[in-house]
Amino acid sequence: MKHLLLPLLLLLALTACRDDDDVDMPLTETDLTLDFRAEYDGAPLGIQRDAYAYPTGDTLKVLLFQYYVSDLELLPRNGAAPVRLTDIDLLRWMSASDSAMQTRTFRVPEGDYAGLRFGLGVKPELNAQDPSAFPADYVLNEAEFWGPTTRYVFAKIEANADLESDGLYDTGLTYHMGSDSLYTTVEFNQPFSVRAGQTPQLTVVADVLRALSDGSDTFDITNPQQQAVHGGNQAVALDIWNRLAGQFRLEVQQ
Amino acid sequence: MVRLFVMLGLTVLLAAAGCREEGGADGVELPEEGAITGPNTPTPYALEVPAYLPAPVVDAENPMSVEGVNLGRRIFYDTDILSTDGTMSCASCHKQELAFTDGLNRSLGIRRLEGNRSAMSLVNLAFNPNGFNWDGDAPKLWKQAIHPVEDMLELDNDWEEVLRKLREDADYPARFRAAFGIDTKEEITQELTIKALAQFERTIISANSKFDRVVYQNTDFFTEEEQLGADSLFFVENLAPGVLHPGCGHCHNAPGFGDNKFHNNGIEDVASLDDFPDPGLGGVTGNRFDNGKFRTPTLRNIALTAPYMHDGRFKTLEEVLDHYASGGHNLENEDPNITGFTLTERQKRALLAFLHTLTDESLLTDERFSAPE
Numbered sequence: 001m002k003h004l005l006l007p008l009l010l011l012l013a014l015t016a017c018r019d020d021d022d023v024d025m026p027l028t029e030t031d032l033t034l035d036f037r038a039e040y041d042g043a044p045l046g047i048q049r050d051a052y053a054y055p056t057g058d059t060l061k062v063l064l065f066q067y068y069v070s071d072l073e074l075l076p077r078n079g080a081a082p083v084r085l086t087d088i089d090l091l092r093w094m095s096a097s098d099s100a101m102q103t104r105t106f107r108v109p110e111g112d113y114a115g116l117r118f119g120l121g122v123k124p125e126l127n128a129q130d131p132s133a134f135p136a137d138y139v140l141n142e143a144e145f146w147g148p149t150t151r152y153v154f155a156k157i158e159a160n161a162d163l164e165s166d167g168l169y170d171t172g173l174t175y176h177m178g179s180d181s182l183y184t185t186v187e188f189n190q191p192f193s194v195r196a197g198q199t200p201q202l203t204v205v206a207d208v209l210r211a212l213s214d215g216s217d218t219f220d221i222t223n224p225q226q227q228a229v230h231g232g233n234q235a236v237a238l239d240i241w242n243r244l245a246g247q248f249r250l251e252v253q254q
Numbered sequence: 255m256v257r258l259f260v261m262l263g264l265t266v267l268l269a270a271a272g273c274r275e276e277g278g279a280d281g282v283e284l285p286e287e288g289a290i291t292g293p294n295t296p297t298p299y300a301l302e303v304p305a306y307l308p309a310p311v312v313d314a315e316n317p318m319s320v321e322g323v324n325l326g327r328r329i330f331y332d333t334d335i336l337s338t339d340g341t342m343s344c345a346s347c348h349k350q351e352l353a354f355t356d357g358l359n360r361s362l363g364i365r366r367l368e369g370n371r372s373a374m375s376l377v378n379l380a381f382n383p384n385g386f387n388w389d390g391d392a393p394k395l396w397k398q399a400i401h402p403v404e405d406m407l408e409l410d411n412d413w414e415e416v417l418r419k420l421r422e423d424a425d426y427p428a429r430f431r432a433a434f435g436i437d438t439k440e441e442i443t444q445e446l447t448i449k450a451l452a453q454f455e456r457t458i459i460s461a462n463s464k465f466d467r468v469v470y471q472n473t474d475f476f477t478e479e480e481q482l483g484a485d486s487l488f489f490v491e492n493l494a495p496g497v498l499h500p501g502c503g504h505c506h507n508a509p510g511f512g513d514n515k516f517h518n519n520g521i522e523d524v525a526s527l528d529d530f531p532d533p534g535l536g537g538v539t540g541n542r543f544d545n546g547k548f549r550t551p552t553l554r555n556i557a558l559t560a561p562y563m564h565d566g567r568f569k570t571l572e573e574v575l576d577h578y579a580s581g582g583h584n585l586e587n588e589d590p591n592i593t594g595f596t597l598t599e600r601q602k603r604a605l606l607a608f609l610h611t612l613t614d615e616s617l618l619t620d621e622r623f624s625a626p627e
Binding site for chain 2: 047048049061063094095096097130131132133134135136137138141142143145147158159160168169170172173174228230231
């Protein structure tokens with residue numbers, strides 16, 4: 001028996017030596033922070049506290065900017081399955097105390113990535129859910145739905161505008177958008193690598209002005225027909241929605 | 255040999271020191287001063303929530319128990335404990351028959367002096383994740399109860415005095431032990447007292463109105479007028495371009511009929527953000543852009559909770575509707591959904607009829623929420 005002990009220990013030691021290249025090795029994970037920055041014309045968004053020039057020559061103060069993102073994912077460079085960061089999140093700026101930057105932290109596998117993508121809005125399978133299926137403090141139960149039995153408002157822009165140049169921000173602008181047909185995938189093909197201690201700084205930037213005006217095509221906030229866009233008149237909302245979905249930027253600092 | 259004696263002596267000494275007297279001089283066990291006896295294992299309490307309401311917010315710092323809820327209910331109604339002169343309790347301003355409001359524009363404290371604001375309804379607080387009171391100054395429900403006890407315009411008491419009465423009471427110490435597992439009267443604290451109150455308040459769930467029966471339970475029908483009110487002005491989705499009224503449901507959406515947020519809803523005609531007589535949320539955050547913002551109250555049981563707004567300025571629902579129809583006062587932090595709109599008499603009657611469907615009659619007599627025997 002005593003003679004068997006040494007060979008057995010040796011065998012154990014050998015079996016413990018696993019090859020680093022083994023495919024079933026668990027991936028090493030690290031924390032990745034992802035920032036979401038809201039802007040107005042390239043400057044950090046100041047809810048209520050900042051007055052902004054609008055291309056029609058008017059001035060406005062933004063009171064609310066928010067949007068849902070679904071299926072936020074990192075895209076591995078080797079073509080492997082995307083790394084899901086979250087199924088759903090709500091980015092909201094509604095207080096003068098809010099920083100223009102909101103930060104989320106995720107545990108992700110180290111590796112090389114080709115980019116990042118998300119669905120702007122609430123993806124159809126979640127959009128079909130009854131909000132009461134979720135806890136009262138969950139992002140899908142923030143009273144951000146059209147009615148008691150209907151679907152979610154994917155994004156909101158609200159502001160008070162001074163259209164008479166009299167210093168009074170007395171024209172309300174409320175743009176509420178959302179329906180399955182508006183759901184849009186936003187994808188960035190900008191490579192980055194994630195390593196422990198060497199994570200990139202990723203920032204998703206959304207600019208309220210660019211959602212309303214891309215320079216050549218400006219949503220006319222002076223038109224009384226276009227100052228409250230809710231629910232049923234999503235054809236009007238489509239104009240804003242397309243610009244909103246098209247203006248996102250990803251900043252990568254490796 | 256000497257070492258042996260020393261060791262033996264030490265062993266005897268240790269053994270003697272280890273023999274702790276377990277009883278008094280006569281050998282009978284003496285209770286620790288202020289000790290409480292009786293059951294000390296709380297029974298977990300499961301909130302009864304209908305499927306059409308969301309799961310309540312979980313407060314890990316204040317898990318609910320049957321004993322905690324019972325204790326909170328007893329304190330809630332106990333005038334001897336909470337107020338200086340033994341005349342008032344929480345229930346004095348939160349009356350069950352008025353959906354836990356008091357019918358006053360500003361609540362009256364023990365000196366019959368008006369407080370600063372109207373008493374808010376206590377229904378469905380278990381679903382609020384976002385600050386309590388009109389100004390959101392209490393981040394947790396159980397922290398909400400601290401101030402009313404001390405406020406000179408409310409119960410005007412001293413928490414040390416409240417605790418003294420609780421500890422000296424013949425009944426409460428055992429109830430605290432049953433609810434929180436404490437061993438001595440000294441362990442009865444302000445925190446446990448307000449946590450018990452919050453546990454009871456979380457059970458006050460209102461979800462059996464006509465609206466619930468029509469929309470969720472499928473056991474009733476709206477009248478034509480009620481349906482018109484719901485469709486034409488409350489749950490407005492198919493808004494034609496240029497129509498300004500966004501629908502009451504924007505801030506008072508079902509099933510909660512509130513949005514757990516804070517808004518300037520345009521009721522105050524002031525020259526600037528710095529001129530609000532009551533800053534509301536701004537008084538809590540210190541941010542002038544939050545001045546004049548107040549919590550959106552639930553519209554459940556709204557027909558019972560007059561007068562309306564944080565200061566009770568509107569005596570009737572008609573006055574409230576007239577205000578919203580007239581638009582606000584165009585201040586820069588006013589919610590832009592306050593636009594003003596045309597409200598015909600027929601629409602007003604319809605909207606009022608709909609609002610009355612939000613009354614939960616069963617709440618008003620539910621014995622689980624009534625004063626304990």
